[in-house]
Amino acid sequence: MGHIRVTDLGKAYKQYPTRWSRLAEWLIPFSPMRHRQHWVLQDVNFEIAPGEAVGIVGVNGAGKSTLLKMITGTTQPTCGRIQLEGRVAALLELGMGFHPDFTGRQNAVMAGQLLGMQVEEIEALMPDIERFAEIGEAIDHPVRTYSSGMQMRLAFSVATARRPDILIVDEALSVGDAYFQHKSFDRIRSFRKAGTTLLIVSHDRSAIQSICDSAILLEGGRMAMHDKPEAVMDYYNALLAEREGQTVRQETLAGGQVQTVSGTGEAGILSVRLLDERERSIEAAEVGQPVVLEVQVEIRQDIERLVLGFMIKDRLGQAMYGINTHRQNQALEDLHAGERITYRFAFIMGLGKGNYSVALSLSRLDSHLDRNFEWRDYGLVFHIINNRQEDFVGYSWLGAKTSITRHAENLVERAP
Amino acid sequence: MLLSLYRSLRSYRGFILGSVKREFQARYRNSLFGALWTVLNPLSMIVVYTVIFSHIMRARLPGVDDGMAYSVYLCAGLLTWGLFSEITLRSQNMFLENANLLKKISFPRICLPVIVLLNAGINFAIIIGLFLGFLLITGRWPGMALLAMLPLLALQVLFCAGLGMILGVLNVFFRDVGQFFAICLQFWFWLTPIVYPLSILPEWVQRLLQLNPLTNLIGSYQNLFLYGQWPVWNSLLPTLVIGVLFCVIGLRVFRRRVGEMVDEL
Numbered sequence: 001m002g003h004i005r006v007t008d009l010g011k012a013y014k015q016y017p018t019r020w021s022r023l024a025e026w027l028i029p030f031s032p033m034r035h036r037q038h039w040v041l042q043d044v045n046f047e048i049a050p051g052e053a054v055g056i057v058g059v060n061g062a063g064k065s066t067l068l069k070m071i072t073g074t075t076q077p078t079c080g081r082i083q084l085e086g087r088v089a090a091l092l093e094l095g096m097g098f099h100p101d102f103t104g105r106q107n108a109v110m111a112g113q114l115l116g117m118q119v120e121e122i123e124a125l126m127p128d129i130e131r132f133a134e135i136g137e138a139i140d141h142p143v144r145t146y147s148s149g150m151q152m153r154l155a156f157s158v159a160t161a162r163r164p165d166i167l168i169v170d171e172a173l174s175v176g177d178a179y180f181q182h183k184s185f186d187r188i189r190s191f192r193k194a195g196t197t198l199l200i201v202s203h204d205r206s207a208i209q210s211i212c213d214s215a216i217l218l219e220g221g222r223m224a225m226h227d228k229p230e231a232v233m234d235y236y237n238a239l240l241a242e243r244e245g246q247t248v249r250q251e252t253l254a255g256g257q258v259q260t261v262s263g264t265g266e267a268g269i270l271s272v273r274l275l276d277e278r279e280r281s282i283e284a285a286e287v288g289q290p291v292v293l294e295v296q297v298e299i300r301q302d303i304e305r306l307v308l309g310f311m312i313k314d315r316l317g318q319a320m321y322g323i324n325t326h327r328q329n330q331a332l333e334d335l336h337a338g339e340r341i342t343y344r345f346a347f348i349m350g351l352g353k354g355n356y357s358v359a360l361s362l363s364r365l366d367s368h369l370d371r372n373f374e375w376r377d378y379g380l381v382f383h384i385i386n387n388r389q390e391d392f393v394g395y396s397w398l399g400a401k402t403s404i405t406r407h408a409e410n411l412v413e414r415a416p
Numbered sequence: 417m418l419l420s421l422y423r424s425l426r427s428y429r430g431f432i433l434g435s436v437k438r439e440f441q442a443r444y445r446n447s448l449f450g451a452l453w454t455v456l457n458p459l460s461m462i463v464v465y466t467v468i469f470s471h472i473m474r475a476r477l478p479g480v481d482d483g484m485a486y487s488v489y490l491c492a493g494l495l496t497w498g499l500f501s502e503i504t505l506r507s508q509n510m511f512l513e514n515a516n517l518l519k520k521i522s523f524p525r526i527c528l529p530v531i532v533l534l535n536a537g538i539n540f541a542i543i544i545g546l547f548l549g550f551l552l553i554t555g556r557w558p559g560m561a562l563l564a565m566l567p568l569l570a571l572q573v574l575f576c577a578g579l580g581m582i583l584g585v586l587n588v589f590f591r592d593v594g595q596f597f598a599i600c601l602q603f604w605f606w607l608t609p610i611v612y613p614l615s616i617l618p619e620w621v622q623r624l625l626q627l628n629p630l631t632n633l634i635g636s637y638q639n640l641f642l643y644g645q646w647p648v649w650n651s652l653l654p655t656l657v658i659g660v661l662f663c664v665i666g667l668r669v670f671r672r673r674v675g676e677m678v679d680e681l
Contacts, residue, residue, distance in 0.1 A: 013679050022589060073522035076675030092520060099438065101445050110438065113431035114521055 001086035002050035002165040002197035004071070009044040009080035011066050012037035037078070041066050041221045044080070050165075053198035055208035055229055057236050058218035064201045067218065068092060068168055071199065086165025086197075089115070091156065100144035104135065104154050107143050111158045125161040132187075133157040134180075149177055156184050163191050170201045185211075205233050209317045230317040231258035234359075234377040238262035263374035266303050267335070267362045270296040272380040284383040285349045287397045292346045293380075295360065299339040303373070306332045308343050309361045310379075312351070320351055320395060326366045349384065350397045357381045417671070424524035432527050436534045454539050455546060458498055465490050465611060485642060488556060491547055492641040493610035493634050495540070499569075500576050500630065501601055502536045507580025508587045508594050515681040525674050529581055533573065551641065558644040568636055568647060571656055575629070578662025585669045588677050608634055629655040 014035040016022045021034040041063040048054050058064050069075040071082055072090040098107045108129055112122035130139055133153045135146075143151060160167075167188065189211065192198055202208055208215055208229050215232035217225040219239065225232050238260045273281045275292040285291050295308060309324030325331050325343070332341065358380040364371035389397060425432065444450040470486040510528045511518065518525065551557050587593040608630045614622055625631050633655050636647035 014676070019590070074519060075678050090522075099442060101442060102438065106438075110434055113428075113434045114517075114523055116427055116431070116523070118430040119434070 002195065003083070003085040004046075004048040004166060004197060004199070005081075005083040006044055006046050006071070007081045007083075009041065009067075009070065009082060010039060010078050011041040011063075011070060011075065012039045012078045014038075039221060041070075041218075044218075044223050046216060046223070046226055048197055048199070050085075050197055051192070051195045052214070053192055053200065053212045055212040055215040055232075056199065056201045056218060057203065057208065057215055057232060058224075059240070062218040063221040064218055065092075065170065068170055068199070068201060072168055084166060087162075088166045088168065089159055089162075089164035090168040090170075091159055092168065092170045098143050098151060098155070101142055103142055104133075104139040104146070104150075108139075108154060108158045111155065112161070115159070122161075129154075129157045129161050132160075132183075149180070153180055156180075160184075160187055160191070163194055163196060165195075166197045166199070167191055168199045205237075206318055208233060227258065231260075233317060234258070234260040238375050238377075259376070259378040261374065261376045263362065263372045265374065266301040267297055267299050267306060267373040269360055269362065269374055269376055269379060270298050270340075272296075272358060272360065274380060274382050282382070284385050287349060287352065287384060287386040287389045288399065289349045289388070290346065291349050292344050293358065295343040295345075295379075297341045297343065297362065299335045299337055299341070301337050303335050303364070304333060305364050306335055306341075306373070307361075307363050307365060309363070310345065311359045313357050313359060314395065315355045315357075320356065324361070324366065350399070351384050352392065352395045352397060353384055353386050354395075355381065355383055417667075421524075421526050425526060425530060428524055428527050431523065432530055432534070435527075435531045436538065439531070439535055440538060451542065454542055458495060458543055462487065462491055462494060465494070469611065484554065484556075488551070489613070489638055489642050490611065491550075492638045493608075495543055495547060496572065496634060496637045497605065497608065497610055497630075498543070499536060499540045500572060501605075502539065503532060503573070503576035504580045504583060504597070505601070506532045506536065507577070508583035508597055510580075510584050511588050511677060511681070512594075518678055519681055525677075526670075529577065529584065532580065533577055537573075556641075558641055561640050561644045561646050564636070564640055564647050568633065568640075568652075571652060571659060572633060574663060575633075575655060575659035578659055578664075578666045581666030581670055582662060585666075585673050585677065588680050589673070604628070604630070609638075610634060629658045 014022075015038050016025075016035045025031055025034045044067065046054075056064050056067065066075065068090070069092070070077050071084070072088060072092065099110065102110070105126070108126065109119060109122050112125070113119070133139070133150075133156075135150050135153055138146065138150060139154075143154075146154070169188065185207075188198065192211070198211070200208065200212065212229045214226060215229040216223060217232050217236055217239075224239075225235055235258075239262075271294075273294045274283070274285065275294055276282045276285070277290055279292075282291075293310060295310070297306075297308060299306075307324050307326040309322065309326075311322030312320045314320055323345075335341075357378045359375075359377045360379040361375045362373040364373075386392075389399070440451075444453065447453065449456075466487045469490075507529060510532050511525075514528060517523075548562075583593055583597055607625060607628055609617075609625065614625065614631070614635065617625070632648075632651040636652065639645040640647065
């Protein structure tokens with residue numbers, strides 16, 4: 001249960017030159033094809049094992065929604081096959097089919113029926129739905145009086161009232177308040193633990209990286225990549241910055257990580273080193289140790305402005321700290337071909353134990369999306385060990401200085 | 417194929433019945449008189465026609481010199497025509513009206529025409545119930561012949577459902593179909609002996625109207641309610657053949673285009 005296999009999947013929309021040509025094609029027997037096929041998705045192949053979680057990323061129009069619609073069955077594929085095992089639930093358009101004049105309870109029943117449930121089943125699930133939605137009395141008021149957040153709560157609660165074998169989520173989760181977002185994400189996680197296969201479309205890097213086992217990148221209706229989430233997200237980010245003349249290159253490093261380098265190349269990074277107090281290059285740093293991140297940059301063509309930024313990421317790709325010279329008011333201007341620049345960022349290593357990587361970017365402005373000279377993931381990989389500080393948990397070392405005062409018992413006032 | 421359609425209908429029976437109930441409720445939810453409006457609408461039409469034709473224009477049914485008889489004749493035709501026009505008009509828009517649902521949610525599409533049929537059936541049941549009550553009170557109860565209404569209705573629903581399905585699917589691809597059929601229906605109404613009796617027409621026009629598959633069907637209802645006559649089953653054979661043909665074509669068109677339909681909505 002929960003197996004998904006997609007083979008040679010493709011979707012094309014028919015485009016007729018005029019409205020009459022469709023009629024002609026329908027009515028005239030043996031008439032030639034009068035429509036052009038506009039392919040929005042082609043050659044998609046993947047297999048998802050039961051219980052796996054897969055993220056789908058891609059720019060708008062890459063075919064993500066079309067793919068999900070075909071998997072849920074609302075749209076039929078033009079070619080290829082989709083094999084699904086088990087019950088599918090889709091959180092595509094939450095609140096679809098809600099009738100404003102009916103109460104939340106009636107609409108919940110209706111939504112359940114649309115999922116193919118019988119009234120008795122829904123009635124049995126109703127207490128759970130009410131409890132999860134937490135909209136209180138409003139459940140018996142017409143939906144037109146609901147806020148969009150309340151509608152979304154109810155819709156989510158109905159759609160996930162039963163654990164499906166396959167759950168398909170399309171960014172619907174970005175609706176609702178922070179509390180409910182957490183709650184719904186927890187429910188998805190618990191489904192996943194219980195063996196539900198997950199398929200998530202999202203632009204949220206941390207959502208994909210924290211929950212998915214792998215990710216699929218769609219680009220122009222084709223599968224550009226199917227790999228570990230970090231690698232796909234790095235490539236995707238680089239792709240976002242891609243412009244004419246830019247190249248995107250990926251290499252697998254010794255540690256198994258995939259390094260993505262992209263950019264137009266007017267400036268490039270020569271070396272990245274982490275230095276200790278005595279200017280020695282190190283691969284492991286101590287918690288609380290003063291270190292210097294040294295970056296050497298080469299200017300290959302004259303450019304008017306240069307900003308270097310770096311970001312330290314943990315092994316899941318979550319950003320720990322990032323800064324650039326623009327934000328530090330130290331952007332360089334009027335650079336000439338052949339120049340070499342050495343940047344030194346000195347700081348106290350305040351991160352917790354673990355593996356970290358450094359991503360770097362050379363750009364004209366604050367964002368690398370404007371002019372991306374070079375973007376480099378995994379520019380440096382280092383470890384943090386903790387021999388000097390007390391053993392603590394978490395990603396950041398705040399170095400609490402503790403003072404404790406014990407008060408004598410007679411100083412505490414007690415009520416008679 | 418029919419079996420798989422039946423199976424999906426069965427598993428979605430909750431949705432179908434729920435939708436029918438909700439549509440009925442939704443129509444009257446915010447109105448004071450509720451279901452009364454279902455009755456008032458055709459009733460007003462009947463009053464208007466009766467007053468104009470029977471009292472102002474002094475039209476009499478040949479052989480019957482009774483103003484009330486004309487009303488019964490009118491009702492028999494008008495109410496059953498109402499069922500026909502409701503099913504076909506609703507069917508031709510059923511996919512367009514539910515475009516959002518079709519695009520976003522995966523459910524057996526065959527549910528939609530079934531919902532239309534059931535809804536029209538309920539409305540018809542209400543009004544025909546009142547009509548029967550009226551016949552009982554005025555002493556015009558048609559007697560045993562009333563049983564003939566069931567096969568007549570079955571035939572009519574078959575005819576309407578097939579035609580409606582064809583129109584519904586075509587209307588998604590060619591919106592002209594909806595406009596065209598609405599005009600068609602106007603002509604069709606006056607080319608069917610509902611307001612006037614067939615016998616007042618010249619011989620050659622009568623023969624022409626025989627080509628209209630609804631002429632004999634509506635005529636059977638009229639004879640049934642007015643004179644308590646059993647239908648002449650043979651005369652309904654062409655209607656049955658056309659109805660079956662519509663259904664076969666309708667299901668074929670539906671099956672072939674149901675996937676493409678979502679792309680067009």
